[in-house]
Amino acid sequence: xxxxxxxxxxxxxxxxxxxxxxxxxxxxxxxxxxxxxxxxxxxxxxxxxxxxxxxxxxxxxxxxxxxxxxxxxxxxxxxxxxxxxxxxxxxxxxxxxxxxxxxxxxxxxxxxxxxxxxxxxxxxxxxxxxxxxxxxxxxxxxxxxxxxxxxxxxxxxxxxxxxxxxxxxxxxxxxxxxxxxxxxxxxxxxxxxxxxxxxxxxxxxxxxxxxxxxxxxxxxxxxxxxxxxxxxxxxxxxxxxxxxxxxxxxxxxxxxxxxxxxxxxxxxxxxxxxxxxxxxxxxxxxxxxxxxxxxxxxxxxxxxxxxxxxxxxxxxxxxxxxxxxxxxxxxxxxxxxxxxxxxxxxxxxxxxxxxxxxxxxxxxxxxxxxxxxxxxxxxxxxxxxxxxx
Numbered sequence: 001x002x003x004x005x006x007x008x009x010x011x012x013x014x015x016x017x018x019x020x021x022x023x024x025x026x027x028x029x030x031x032x033x034x035x036x037x038x039x040x041x042x043x044x045x046x047x048x049x050x051x052x053x054x055x056x057x058x059x060x061x062x063x064x065x066x067x068x069x070x071x072x073x074x075x076x077x078x079x080x081x082x083x084x085x086x087x088x089x090x091x092x093x094x095x096x097x098x099x100x101x102x103x104x105x106x107x108x109x110x111x112x113x114x115x116x117x118x119x120x121x122x123x124x125x126x127x128x129x130x131x132x133x134x135x136x137x138x139x140x141x142x143x144x145x146x147x148x149x150x151x152x153x154x155x156x157x158x159x160x161x162x163x164x165x166x167x168x169x170x171x172x173x174x175x176x177x178x179x180x181x182x183x184x185x186x187x188x189x190x191x192x193x194x195x196x197x198x199x200x201x202x203x204x205x206x207x208x209x210x211x212x213x214x215x216x217x218x219x220x221x222x223x224x225x226x227x228x229x230x231x232x233x234x235x236x237x238x239x240x241x242x243x244x245x246x247x248x249x250x251x252x253x254x255x256x257x258x259x260x261x262x263x264x265x266x267x268x269x270x271x272x273x274x275x276x277x278x279x280x281x282x283x284x285x286x287x288x289x290x291x292x293x294x295x296x297x298x299x300x301x302x303x304x305x306x307x308x309x310x311x312x313x314x315x316x317x318x319x320x321x322x323x324x325x326x327x328x329x330x331x332x333x334x335x336x337x338x339x340x341x342x343x344x345x346x347x348x349x350x351x352x353x354x355x356x357x358x359x360x361x362x363x364x365x366x367x368x369x370x371x372x373x374x375x376x377x378x379x380x381x382x383x384x385x386x387x388x389x
Contacts, residue, residue, distance in 0.1 A: 013203070021202050025142045025195075026099045032140050033102065034088055037081035044078035066122060073116050080109065103151050106137065110155035118162020127176050130159050131183050138187035142198055148191035156184045222293040224271055225278035233292035234353075237302055240290065241350050248345040249311030251301040252360045253281070253318065256337045256372040258297040265332060273336055277322060284318045308344040308377060315340040315375040323373060339367035343378035 052074055055067025084105065087098065110133060117130040134152065143151060159180050167173040220232035228236060240248060255261075255277060262270040274297065281291050281299060289303030301318075305311045323337050341363030345356045359378035367376040 017203070017206060020206065021199060024202060025198070026102060029102050029141055029143075030088075030098050033084065033105065036136075036140070037084045040077060040081040041085065044074050044081065048074050048078070066119060069119055070116065073112055073119075077109070077112055080105070080112075103143070103147060106141065107151045107154055110134065110137065110152065111158055114155040114158035114162065117159055118166050121162060121166035121176075127159070127163075127180055130155075130180060134183060134187045138190040138194075141191065142195050143191050144195045144199075145188070145192040148195070149188055152184060152188060152191075156180070159184075225275055225293050227278050227282070227299070228290060228292035230292065230294060233290055233294070233300060233302070234350075236290045237353070238350050240302065240304070241348065243304075246346060247305050247307065248302055248349050249305040249308075249314065250343045250345050250349075250356055250360045251311065251315050251318070252294070252341045252357075252364045253277075253299040253301065253315075253338050254340075254364055254368070255297040256339055256368075261334065261336070265334065269332070269334070273334065276325075277336065277338070280321050280325060281318055284321050285314065302345075305344070308342070311342050311344055312375060312377055315342045319373065319375055337373035339364060339372045340375045341365070341367060341378065342375060 048071060052067055052071040056064060056071065091098065113133045114130055117127055120126070120129060134155070137152070160177060163173055163176050163180070167176065220229060220235075221227065222229050237248075255273070258270065258273070261273055274293070277299070278291070278293065281301065285291060285301060286303060289301060292300050294300040305314070319338055319340055323335070341360045343356050343360040343363060345352070349356060356378075363376045363378045367374045370376065
């Protein structure tokens, strides 16, 4: 992997994709920091009780000053852990309000631990505290470059100052500065690589999901109007039927003289008319209704109603809206009318769908026979469909 590829992410991605990845990253960081601070709430009081408070009773003033400094730093760490825990419980939207705090809190936390590491040099201890916590940060947190460098730099500066001031042995001083610097650079690289690895994998997952969603949309929707296709209409009707709806309206709509529109204005204009009609239907029916392009210039609509009269009223509203709204297409003012057949499905509408559809289809042909641009309800009468075509 090239250095430039490691240090950067693809900025040409859609803003929504980048925002989603950042949101997921912040959620992971918040969760991991919450676990860490929960442990600190338990560990820090133990350190204070077993080590810091005991050292406060030393006779020598230098030792008292040293342990008092330890006590203040460990108490500060505990208070930060408590504050984070309380914020997580009180803030309802736990993501947005805490996102901007993540790098700040990590920076302050590492600075405090670097101060503890500096005090350890007075006692002749190793640089274990600094190395351990920056390694933990490198493995646990997800931060891109140069954010990770900015977060780690203050604690590294305090580490270097602490070694220079409190470590008196020149050989040990040089050795620990080199080791600390190597670990600092290593953690920057680890953080950058892990973030890049996470970013690429998350992006791949999102792209795969988007591709699957697109394929699913294509398989369930009409490519021209965006309405459900036949297959998805039947699936949606099955779901609606499972909700114990007693009365389900079935409306079959056909555009009057649509062939004439195609012949006179062309198929592109005809397509625009279909899109226009689909939009009117979607806005006219309740949100929970199922609207599909059944085929050609026919649209099939289904939804729960109280009675056949309500279904007829809805069909009339759709018809009037379409007839009153002219389509301004290709600089032509085209007035379109429609005919609708209506039936009321009761009981198991899936099992008896063919029966109800035939009733609705017969009602549609009756509307055409009676002059078009009208609504007719289902009847068990048979009609001569040859005259209504």
